[in-house]
Amino acid sequence: MNLGHDKLELDDIEQGEEDFSVELLTNIGYEIRDVFPSAGDVLYEFLETPIHLSGHDILEVARRLVGEEEKEILFERLLWYGIFGVVREDQRVTYIYDARYDMRRLLGLASRRGKEYATFRLNPAFWKALEARV
Secondary structure, eight states: OOTTOSSOOHHHHHHHHHHHHHHHHHHHHHHHHHHOGGGOSGGGGGTTOBSEEEHHHHHHHHHHHHOTTTHHHHHHHHHHTTSEEEEOTTSOEEOTTTTTTOHHHHHHHHHHTOTTTSEEEEOGGGHHHHTOBO
């Protein structure tokens, strides 16, 4: 935990954050691949991405990986696993856990904003592992 230091230092915290992020990315990636094999390593498609993306941007990644017919399903999986949340007008972000795992509610928030034009935010837990651009 303290990387051999006598006391916890800022570098230790940053290293812990990165380790957590990488482990989360790996584990969630396996889960997505288990339930949606054709999605492959979808999370790695978001390496070095900005933290805010439009629905169109996310759907385009999904379309490239799984095709037109399944892109909506993959998009919904990314929301379900908390990879992305919907940015509201007041800049608050609603992730699936904020919506009490009610996917209809989360999709409703996205639809109200015109899903393809809505802004989505990459979950901060993935920023380090994906080297997100903040």
